[in-house]
Amino acid sequence: MPAAGVVMIIAVVAIVAAAVFYLVSTIVALRRITAGLDEAIGGVVGIIEKSAPVEEVVNTINENLDAGVDLLEGLLVKKAGLSDAVGLIDGLYPGAAAQGLRNIPESKDVKAPRISEVYTRGTLTLARLGREAPIAAASPNGPALRDPVYGSKASAALYPEGRPGRVPNLPRSPVIGVDSPVQYDPDEEVGVPRKRMPARQGS
């Protein structure tokens, strides 16, 4: 066989060997890709199966919550009136009056009274819930439970006998620390009444 033929055979064998090596390596890589895709498909199928009932459940929850909101909004407007209802909502959640009530579109145009600036939430709740509340005692049958112009008069009505004044001659707060004028001696004072009040010693 001539030398040129031998070299050609060697070249062809080398080409085939290279093709076999790279193709086998590619097959191995493709098998790993297939295995990974199978795993991914399993996860995706799980996501689909688990998320299938979500829409129905969430819609049911939203329907029930909508019914609750409709009920509470309607009750609030029925009992407090549209203006005070908007004011109450804005007092509890500042800025919420701009959104208005969901079922009453005209509530967006209502100028919310500043209920929260006159009474605290607790007083407001008492006034709204019971006519026997102190804030409403002056006019149990009257329509207005608050006086936006003279709010201080309404709050003063909480004390028909007059506001209690300051208690005179209260002892001053004791000075504490290592430099305090009255030092605490545990050996003498543990378990027994104090001999002297700090206010008398310090002032």
Place this chain on the structure above:
Amino acid sequence: MTLEWIGDVILLVVVLPVVIYLLHGVLTAANSIVPSVNRIAGAAQRGSADLDAVPLLLHTQEQVIATVGVVADYGGSLDVILDDQQGA
């Protein structure tokens, strides 16, 4: 004879490098896909695990229905107890 040597040179210098280059490119591309597929599989598994709490929505649904029912009961009671706004 000369043509045979020319053919050998072409095989060794041109055909063999081209075959190796092309097949190496294919193998590199296939290998580069494997990590991406593994990351996708991991993300899908984690996403599926995150949805394990979805059945709790059924309990939430029951709780919401019960809560709205209680609110409705309280609302009905308040509607009876409290006076309506005058003019309403």
